Amino acid sequence: MTLELLQVIKPSGELVEEMDPGIPGDELRRLYRLMVLTRNLDTRGTQLQRQGRIGFFVGCLGQEAAHIGSAYALKPEDWIFPAYREIGAMLCRGITLTQLLDQYYANAEDVEKGRQLTNLFGLKKANYVTGSAPIATQIPHAVGAALAAKILGDPIVTMAYFGDGATSENDFHTGMNFAGVFKTPTVFFCHNNHWAISVPVERQTASETIAIKALAYGFEGVRVDGNDILAVYRTTKEAVDKARKGGGPTLIEAVTYRMGPHTSSDDPKRYRSEAELAEWQKRDPLLRFRKYLEKKKMWTEADELKVQDETNREIEEAVQHAEKLPKPALETLFSDVYAEMPWNLEEQLRELQAEMQGSES
Amino acid sequence: MAVLTLVQAVNHALRDEMQKNDRVVILGEDVGVNGGVFRATEGLLQLYGPNRVIDTPLAESGIIGVSIGMALYGLRPVAEIQFLDFIYPAFDQIESELAKFRYRSGGQFVAPVLIRTPYGGSIKGSHYHSQSTEAFFAHTPGLKVVIPATPYDAKGLLTSALRDPDPVMFLEPKKIYRTVRGEVPDDEYTVPIGKANIARDGGDVVIFAYGAMLHVALEAADLAAGKGINVEVVDIRTIAPFDIETIMSSVKKTGRVVILHEACKTCGFGAEIAAQIAERGILNLKAPIVRVAGFDVPFPYALEEEYMPNAKRVLNAVERVYNF
Numbered sequence: 078m079t080l081e082l083l084q085v086i087k088p089s090g091e092l093v094e095e096m097d098p099g100i101p102g103d104e105l106r107r108l109y110r111l112m113v114l115t116r117n118l119d120t121r122g123t124q125l126q127r128q129g130r131i132g133f134f135v136g137c138l139g140q141e142a143a144h145i146g147s148a149y150a151l152k153p154e155d156w157i158f159p160a161y162r163e164i165g166a167m168l169c170r171g172i173t174l175t176q177l178l179d180q181y182y183a184n185a186e187d188v189e190k191g192r193q194l195t196n197l198f199g200l201k202k203a204n205y206v207t208g209s210a211p212i213a214t215q216i217p218h219a220v221g222a223a224l225a226a227k228i229l230g231d232p233i234v235t236m237a238y239f240g241d242g243a244t245s246e247n248d249f250h251t252g253m254n255f256a257g258v259f260k261t262p263t264v265f266f267c268h269n270n271h272w273a274i275s276v277p278v279e280r281q282t283a284s285e286t287i288a289i290k291a292l293a294y295g296f297e298g299v300r301v302d303g304n305d306i307l308a309v310y311r312t313t314k315e316a317v318d319k320a321r322k323g324g325g326p327t328l329i330e331a332v333t334y335r336m337g338p339h340t341s342s343d344d345p346k347r348y349r350s351e352a353e354l355a356e357w358q359k360r361d362p363l364l365r366f367r368k369y370l371e372k373k374k375m376w377t378e379a380d381e382l383k384v385q386d387e388t389n390r391e392i393e394e395a396v397q398h399a400e401k402l403p404k405p406a407l408e409t410l411f412s413d414v415y416a417e418m419p420w421n422l423e424e425q426l427r428e429l430q431a432e433m434q435g436s437e438s
Numbered sequence: 439m440a441v442l443t444l445v446q447a448v449n450h451a452l453r454d455e456m457q458k459n460d461r462v463v464i465l466g467e468d469v470g471v472n473g474g475v476f477r478a479t480e481g482l483l484q485l486y487g488p489n490r491v492i493d494t495p496l497a498e499s500g501i502i503g504v505s506i507g508m509a510l511y512g513l514r515p516v517a518e519i520q521f522l523d524f525i526y527p528a529f530d531q532i533e534s535e536l537a538k539f540r541y542r543s544g545g546q547f548v549a550p551v552l553i554r555t556p557y558g559g560s561i562k563g564s565h566y567h568s569q570s571t572e573a574f575f576a577h578t579p580g581l582k583v584v585i586p587a588t589p590y591d592a593k594g595l596l597t598s599a600l601r602d603p604d605p606v607m608f609l610e611p612k613k614i615y616r617t618v619r620g621e622v623p624d625d626e627y628t629v630p631i632g633k634a635n636i637a638r639d640g641g642d643v644v645i646f647a648y649g650a651m652l653h654v655a656l657e658a659a660d661l662a663a664g665k666g667i668n669v670e671v672v673d674i675r676t677i678a679p680f681d682i683e684t685i686m687s688s689v690k691k692t693g694r695v696v697i698l699h700e701a702c703k704t705c706g707f708g709a710e711i712a713a714q715i716a717e718r719g720i721l722n723l724k725a726p727i728v729r730v731a732g733f734d735v736p737f738p739y740a741l742e743e744e745y746m747p748n749a750k751r752v753l754n755a756v757e758r759v760y761n762f
Binding site: 413 | 463505531540541547604
């Protein structure tokens, strides 16, 4: 059994009229701007790492539609449990460039206090939960938060982001299973970007699709063109609305492609062909959405130049701000391990302070 | 004041705190209808209903992972893992997630999950119902590790743990779930996390112990008293963060130290106590520190009695340090 791939904008930019989710024009323009901002931040982040100005970068080139289309379907009170690549979702959630760049530089104003690799970010007031590097561990968290909300009677939805590689992990199975059993208001959003570092999706699963796995857990799985922002939005919105009404979880498989490396430490030339990449570059989600907007007379070359210029300037301002700030204070090495610092951490902090004073004099 | 077993004291602490705080929920395997395989949660489903006492699928990483999500959202989940020996599917969730949420988020996201799990040997349970691997968790920054040895402490410490802002591993010595009884106040009280207890006052030798081994230490102290050796016994009670002040004060008082646990000797928690004593007070010692511990082997079955530290082995250690 194959699940069909849902599309709203054809690769030519034509709209499949009956599938139109009906987003107002100014919102469509805003979504495209977010995609450009995400793309340009990704490019700048990669450059900063190459220049040695930040230590590490994990990018999202080619996955902007899947990030933004899905995050846009949520309400502010809904919770996101990300993997680590969802830059578009963060920007869509209202996380600012300054917050992100401060985190990239791990400086004194980073809300995470310089404790995590680039883009492993979270912001409480955005209900965007701080991610981690182990794969799929966030999936049961999304189910737990949804179960808690259900118990408390809060009409919220939780969304877990993960990749195709994560579907091989125990916690994918466990999370999906608990969600099915407890019928939690959870949307499982899988970015099938075809590659888990060097291992292709065919080596993750013999299943014909990822979406179909949902059936075994007792709920619906849907497969969507992840490079089509309107299709992603429409699919996610349906799943979110269903969950909010008590209809239980949905697994969404967004079929997309990681056009960049896994991280700044990876060289994809070692394991995949230029021809494959070129094929997916033709399906670039930004090009597709721009063609659609242009056909609808909602976007011009002048708009494009203006937005490219504005977004790059905003990014540069955040870079300049972040780069000037010092490292986090020494105390932050020891704070937040516990609510209150226990004696052993206090002692180790005092010893380190004394050593550092000694080495200065 | 009622005389309760240790497992009854656990049950009462849960029952009373759930009454006070409707954010406390229990989840685990067999915790609801069955009341837990050791009956620690008996009657709670009837009192608080299926939204607060939740029988889950058989999946430890799910129990802990889902509890983390619930705690992030604002509930106070109590996750029961049926035996400590079965916790390893959830090890990633405990080590990579639970212990690190506060730190990695800069204090924004906290997950005060309480994990209750029976541990320890002498129940004829072979490898997978007997192990004592508390050191893994004490070696993880971000976790607190609490081990009661009496019914009074079980209720008081568990009540503290249920109110603690951080994740707590609450390890219950199943060997003494029903063999140790004690007076437990009906009214609310707490025993602070991070404080040891001088279970027996003495001046010649100190034994540091916790969990079921506290009672072995007390038995050995009685035997030693018959030989004219006055033994102090300190119940460590919390191994992370542990009570260095009480430990060092007993070291200074006696100068002779025996450390007792049923976990494997090498890299067991006793090694940390010994190292701290060496760093802070080696000149207070009148004899080398002696550890009495489980052997560095997988937990046995037929030879369990030979494996488990007993009062005779502890008495030998006491005499060794006393006569050094």
